[in-house]
Amino acid sequence: xxxxxxxxxxxxxxxxxxxxxxxxxxxxxxxxxxxxxxxxxxxxxxxxxxxxxxxxxxxxxxxxxxxxxxxxxxxxxxxxxxxxx
Amino acid sequence: xxxxxxxxxxxxxxxxxxxxxxxxxxxxxxxxxxxxxxxxxxxxxxxxxxxxxxxxxxxxxxxxxxxxxxxxxxxxxxxxxxxxxxxxxxxxxxxxxxxxxxxxxxxxxxxxxxxxxxxxxxxxxxxxxxxxxxxxxxxxxxxxxxxxxxxxxxxxxxxxxxxxxxxxxxxxxxxxxxxxxxxxxxxxxxxxxxxxxxxxxxxxxxxxxxxxxxxxxxxxxxxxxxxxxx
Numbered sequence: 001x002x003x004x005x006x007x008x009x010x011x012x013x014x015x016x017x018x019x020x021x022x023x024x025x026x027x028x029x030x031x032x033x034x035x036x037x038x039x040x041x042x043x044x045x046x047x048x049x050x051x052x053x054x055x056x057x058x059x060x061x062x063x064x065x066x067x068x069x070x071x072x073x074x075x076x077x078x079x080x081x082x083x084x085x
Numbered sequence: 086x087x088x089x090x091x092x093x094x095x096x097x098x099x100x101x102x103x104x105x106x107x108x109x110x111x112x113x114x115x116x117x118x119x120x121x122x123x124x125x126x127x128x129x130x131x132x133x134x135x136x137x138x139x140x141x142x143x144x145x146x147x148x149x150x151x152x153x154x155x156x157x158x159x160x161x162x163x164x165x166x167x168x169x170x171x172x173x174x175x176x177x178x179x180x181x182x183x184x185x186x187x188x189x190x191x192x193x194x195x196x197x198x199x200x201x202x203x204x205x206x207x208x209x210x211x212x213x214x215x216x217x218x219x220x221x222x223x224x225x226x227x228x229x230x231x232x233x234x235x236x237x238x239x240x241x242x243x244x245x246x247x248x249x250x251x252x253x254x255x256x257x258x259x260x261x262x263x264x265x266x267x268x269x270x271x272x273x274x275x276x277x278x279x280x281x282x283x284x285x286x287x288x289x290x291x292x293x294x295x296x297x298x299x300x301x302x303x304x305x306x307x308x309x310x311x312x313x314x315x
Contacts, residue, residue: 016233017267019191043142068150071143071179073186074233 001050003084004057010070010077011042045069048084057081086313088114089127091157091173093148098134098170098290105290106131110306119151128313129166130157132173134226134288144187144229145175154180166210166309167282171227174274174284183277183284184242185234191267195228199298200265202250202273202287203257209249209276210312211283214304220257221250221301223287230266230286232275239269250274250285 012018020041028036047064051057058081061069070077088106092099099116106114115125124130137148148154154176161167161182169177177183190196199222204215215221234242242248250273254263259271266286274285289302 016188017191017231019189019193019267023193068146069142071146071186073178073235074188 001052002054003048003050004054004081005084006047006049006057006061006079006081008045008047008061008065008069008077008079009042010045010065010075011040013074013076016074042075054081054083086112086129086310087125087127088112088129088131089117089124090114090131090133091117091119091151091153092133093119093135093137093151093172093176095137095139096133096135096172098172098288101288101290102131102133102170105293105302105306109293109303110310112310117153119148119153121153122156124153124156124160127160129168129309130160132157132167132169132176133290134171134173137172137176140229143179145172145177145179148172148176149180158182161277161282164279164281166313168211168309169282169284170288170290171225171230171286174286175229177282177284182282183275184238185232185275187229187286188231188233189229190227190231190265195226196230196265197224197226198265199224200273200287201253201255201257201263203253203259205248205251206246208246209280209283209308211276211305211308212249213311214308218257220253221292221304222299223289223292223301224299225265225287227266227286230268232266232268232272232286234269242272242275243270245278247276247278247280248272248274249276249283250287
């Protein structure tokens with residue numbers, strides 16, 4: 001078994017109104033960051049887990065996302081992982 | 086008739102629901118602890134309002150895995166009534182008992198105020214005592230009440246009469262001005278396809294006494310009584 005650190009980025013589904021992102025976007029514009037086109041606010045989780053392989057660690061976290069960590073009706077998720085040395 | 090009121094850690098409207106059943110309807114109510122696997126032979130299950138598990142992760146996301154939810158799902162599958170009010174609506178959506186999801190209010194503000202909702206369908210077991218198009222004044226108190234679902238689901242809800250309550254303005258129209266949270270199609274409450282599970286953001290259990298400003302919630306509970314007794 002190898003230890004893996006798996007990161008999960010959960011963001012509002014594209015097309016769904018994201019008032020938090022809009023509010024932050026407006027604040028950045030008022031600070032003078034004129035180049036900002038769009039901001040989205042989501043969640044970032046890290047899962048430390050043991051697995052036989054990186055693929056197995058990612059598959060497990062994908063299952064966690066589908067069952068609990070993200071709601072597919074309103075959210076998208078992306079997974080990244082690395083072995084912990 | 087017996088109502089089972091599920092108490093999750095962080096529920097705070099369980100007592101109001103209990104009083105609604107016992108004092109107003111004169112029926113029996115029991116509290117069902119979320120870790121139990123026994124609905125105590127309740128005819129009707131209420132998932133009350135509150136902030137179960139501190140709204141951690143997403144509203145209702147963790148409560149849906151409470152042990153008792155297995156029995157609540159089985160109760161719903163048998164066609165028996167399940168009522169999700171506010172946080173209970175959020176939990177019912179997360180549990181897949183109802184389609185869609187509830188997002189942060191479009192205003193990003195917590196809204197605690199009486200709102201006007203229009204009865205869109207009186208053919209349900211939760212609304213038979215109302216008139217179609219009747220406008221009720223019922224309080225809401227939520228930060229995450231913006232109902233959303235994909236276009237196909239919304240169209241389906243609309244065409245099958247599953248939209249039971251809709252937010253309306255002072256002229257009884259479902260406009261943006263009358264929408265407290267930015268819900269799609271001004272949706273305040275829906276049922277599942279079989280019509281035995283309802284979820285709504287407004288609190289009918291808080292509108293049962295003129296001392297509190299409205300008795301418009303009465304018809305909701307009387308409808309259930311009539312339906313289950315039938």
